[in-house]
Amino acid sequence: MSTSRAEVAAPTVHDVAGRAGVSHQTVSNVLNAPERVRPATRERVQRAIDELGYRPHRSARNLKARSTRTLGYLVQPIAAGAINAVLDRFLHALSDAARIQGYHILLFTRAEGQDDVAAYRELIASSAVDGFIVSETNYQDERVRFLLRREVPFAVFGRTELDEPHPWVDVDNAAGTRQAVAHLSSNGHKRIAFLGWPEGSITGDERHRGYREGLLAAGLTPHPEYEVRRPDGESEGWAACETLQALTEPPTAVVCCSDLLAAGVLRNAAARGLRVGEQCAVIGFDDTPVAAYMTPTLTSVRQPLEAVAETVIAQLIARIENPLQASGQRLLTPDLVLRTSA
Amino acid sequence: MSTSRAEVAAPTVHDVAGRAGVSHQTVSNVLNAPERVRPATRERVQRAIDELGYRPHRSARNLKARSTRTLGYLVQPIAAGAINAVLDRFLHALSDAARIQGYHILLFTRAEGQDDVAAYRELIASSAVDGFIVSETNYQDERVRFLLRREVPFAVFGRTELDEPHPWVDVDNAAGTRQAVAHLSSNGHKRIAFLGWPEGSITGDERHRGYREGLLAAGLTPHPEYEVRRPDGESEGWAACETLQALTEPPTAVVCCSDLLAAGVLRNAAARGLRVGEQCAVIGFDDTPVAAYMTPTLTSVRQPLEAVAETVIAQLIARIENPLQASGQRLLTPDLVLRTSA
């Protein structure tokens, strides 16, 4: 019976073997251990493979080899109005780095009313992936603890403060704000404020630490009233700016924990008639695509996401292929992208 | 020999069968055709499943069932400085819609020096996915032609102008610009310009058509000199604004093909001391996160990406499960998000 769909059955290892006049196992060897096959045979098999356009059936290989060459990545829901403008860049870099090593990225989300861990558990139980890339972690990250306990390979973009070592890559957030302060100070600024998130997020706390260190390195004394800690958000940036401007000696420059906070500061400054970039300076963090189109264009700290992705993939694959592999830990330095706001 | 890794072998259908005192096939039936199993037995098996935390081994199931319940999505490289700020929203919506139907999204990229089609071909040959979600298509899209020829299930976000029918979902781009023009006209604007991409992109051409239709609907006559077609980019927006302002009767409002072009217009207007939102109006397209943080905040057309993702997934899965399924075609209407620029 021929259906209307052409649906040519994909060639198998047996088809190739038949055409090349060898056994199925020899074909398998050509693919997985070519040194075991005599060059003449190898060539003959390779020709048959090319002619038939044969590719090993992924599921069959996965089943027997007990590995899927697939890495899981949990996509977090995006809060309305929030920006995760680095995700597209990160995901492309991630899949590309994975591809080069013969792996793929599998996206998954958590079901409503389910917690993140349950989503990981599901994929592990069904042997759907060989490991996970985890991002957006925090101090005692539950997912990381879970993966450690289950001894499932994973690598983290970000950090935790768990005792047990595990592979991670992070951007040196402190170095980012340190650079920002150094830049401002070299431009003559003495009254430099910090606008960051409330204590409790690793990333935010690191950026705060870098700010402090930057001041000291520049020979400036930290003033507590110059440190405003508020949640992320454009209107939070506006409000923080109000607070700072109400001081008897307002700062002349602000280092912000995100481009979003910086946007609020810029808008407030504009409303006050302050010329940012001349009278005062603002620096953001993340170099989101927004930064280049603000008025004035925003100087911002840019994360080397491509390098992060490459490193985190390399770590994870090393772990998968040799579970006893020591866990690497890498800090990558971000760059300050200079525009007109500072 | 016990290794240092705990690595408890995952339970199989036989383990469950043993514990429940039934055969392996009954366990399979409980999972895939529960109506064939007597309620009492079903319950007993279910209990064993729960106690063991059993989940079917994905690769084994895929091999025998000849389906992977996985959908491929090609991640395009992001040009430096370009924005694909809708991708994160779209990908989350996509994986979430897929999850609800028991599917996953597999990301892949094209190798350097390889064309897109080759990347699709690779996944098809290795039976790695059941179908594809294709986006960012154009008139005679090569990928779509290839997938049609190979009779591989796929669904498109966007459109092509190929003769052969295929499932697609698109945002009614013309309706978006039509709404924009209607809004401007109801605010008293008579000289409304269009700033869009050069002819040759379906999306851009549709947005242009909607602009024309909007003018006619409002009883306004189109003026060729009010239509500027330029590539995407912030500086292109700036340049286009220069052109328009050089006219003897410059327009009082501009409908833009993207938020990026609109950003350039806003910046140019600010430089000229024009008060956008009062003296003149600007509308963008896509409601990228950028829009809310421009000065003034940008009125923009927002695409219903969640609905698009849901629909495109539903179409694709329908196709996979029944290849003879007629190909659905859906146009979804975007919304105008009002802010201060218009």
Added chain:
DNA sequence: CGTTCAAATTTGATCGTTCAAATCCGCCGA
């Protein structure tokens, strides 16, 4: 009470690959 038939359950084969073990082949040296 035996027969019949549908529903419930089991048995055995199979998907396409890789692993492990067996066999084959050619060459060398005694």
Added chain:
DNA sequence: TCGGCGGATTTGAACGATCAAATTTGAACG
């Protein structure tokens, strides 16, 4: 000439699920 040996190749089983066919169970009925 033949045994031995090592590399090349083949054979057969297995991974863990589902499909198809065979078998058992149980209820209904003459």
